[in-house]
Amino acid sequence: xxxxxxxxxxxxxxxxxxxxxxxxxxxxxxxxxxxxxxxxxxxxxxxxxxxxxxxxxxxxxxxxxxxxxxxxxxxxxxxxxxxxxxxxxxxxxxxxxxxxxxxxxxxxxxxxxxxxxxxxxxxxxxxxxxxxxxxxxxxxxxxxxxxxxxxxxxxxxxxxxxxxxxxxxxxxxxxxxxxxxxxxxxxxxxxxxxxxxxxxxxxxxxxxxxxxxxxxxxxxxxxxxxxxxxxxxxxxxxxxxxxxxxxxxxxxxxxxxxxxxxxxxxxxxxxxxxxxxxx
Amino acid sequence: xxxxxxxxxxxxxxxxxxxxxxxxxxxxxxxxxxxxxxxxxxxxxxxxxxxxxxxxxxxxxxxxxxxx
Numbered sequence: 216x217x218x219x220x221x222x223x224x225x226x227x228x229x230x231x232x233x234x235x236x237x238x239x240x241x242x243x244x245x246x247x248x249x250x251x252x253x254x255x256x257x258x259x260x261x262x263x264x265x266x267x268x269x270x271x272x273x274x275x276x277x278x279x280x281x282x283x284x285x286x287x288x289x290x291x292x293x294x295x296x297x298x299x300x301x302x303x304x305x306x307x308x309x310x311x312x313x314x315x316x317x318x319x320x321x322x323x324x325x326x327x328x329x330x331x332x333x334x335x336x337x338x339x340x341x342x343x344x345x346x347x348x349x350x351x352x353x354x355x356x357x358x359x360x361x362x363x364x365x366x367x368x369x370x371x372x373x374x375x376x377x378x379x380x381x382x383x384x385x386x387x388x389x390x391x392x393x394x395x396x397x398x399x400x401x402x403x404x405x406x407x408x409x410x411x412x413x414x415x416x417x418x419x420x421x422x423x424x425x426x427x428x429x430x431x432x433x434x435x436x437x438x439x440x441x442x443x444x445x446x447x448x449x450x451x452x453x454x455x456x457x458x459x460x461x462x463x464x465x466x467x468x469x470x471x472x473x474x475x476x477x478x479x480x481x482x483x484x485x486x487x488x489x490x491x492x493x494x
Numbered sequence: 495x496x497x498x499x500x501x502x503x504x505x506x507x508x509x510x511x512x513x514x515x516x517x518x519x520x521x522x523x524x525x526x527x528x529x530x531x532x533x534x535x536x537x538x539x540x541x542x543x544x545x546x547x548x549x550x551x552x553x554x555x556x557x558x559x560x561x562x
Binding site: 384389391392395396399400402403406452453456459460463464467470471473474478 | 497498501502505508509511512513515516519520523525528
């Protein structure tokens with residue numbers, strides 16, 4: 216079955232586009248524009264709580280891993296991933312506070328910094344998935360079929376998949392695909408962690424790979440918390456392979472989440488009378 | 495520290511299998527289509543990476559060898 220040709224109508228696509236931009240700017244704003252006040256409050260409060268809590272626990276040492284981008288001495292954007300998924304708040308905090316290294320301290324002096332890193336990163340991902348959720352709500356509400364309105368929000372399918380690989384597919388009725396994707400991605404991540412002796416999930420060691428590892432979502436965040444006390448005692452023969460595996464598993468999870476969104480949206484679009492391709 | 499070549503090949507095959515699963519699942523939605531296309535995608539990736547490894551090894555042993 217050809218699925219690539221199915222897409223929401225032009226006006227819905229324009230609405231989705233603006234909703235996504237507003238949601239990334241301030242999580243919840245896209246929902247507010249759709250008059251979904253409950254969801255708007257939830258996404259806004261969750262994202263800001265995680266960002267502020269994360270910055271507080273890590274004493275703003277996240278800013279050591281970002282860099283200002285601008286012209287001359289004028290900073291236009293503070294590039295910090297994944298926190299910038301909650302864009303405006305990250306930009307405000309980056310201008311209000313300095314990293315502790317600027318003050319001559321060392322991040323390892325902060326006892327809760329890893330929890331802080333995970334929380335602030337979650338905030339960035341929440342910002343991005345609030346955009347997916349708001350876009351999915353629009354797709355569903357603009358459907359003319361009454362049955363389509365009862366189907367799962369594509370953004371919710373993507374978020375479920377992000378929290379646990381394969382769950383989004385499983386919940387939309389693709390049980391084989393969900394189990395196959397979930398077990399494969401989880402196996403890659405776990406083998407990678409084992410090759411690195413469970414000690415290679417550390418923002419300070421390799422901040423860019425850490426962003427990829429954080430893309431594992433809920434299972435990755437939990438692993439990062441549990442494995443925090445693990446430290447390297449020697450050089451492992453396959454630790455670089457382990458780092459590659461865990462990072463790739465994170466990126467595969469993003470691909471799977473995008474697919475979960477796309478398939479759930481397809482389930483809605485296929486019911487539209489103008490998209491009847493059964494003949 | 496250099497690992498065993500056999501283990502490296504096994505790790506490559508494992509990674510290729512997962513990559514094949516993700517690529518096939520992204521392309522297709524039905525169980526049959528996914529399972530049919532999976533081996534070809536996984537093997538293609540493994541062979542291409544192994545080919546690059548052979549080329550890199552030959553270059554390192556000949557023209558890129560410091561003593562050459």
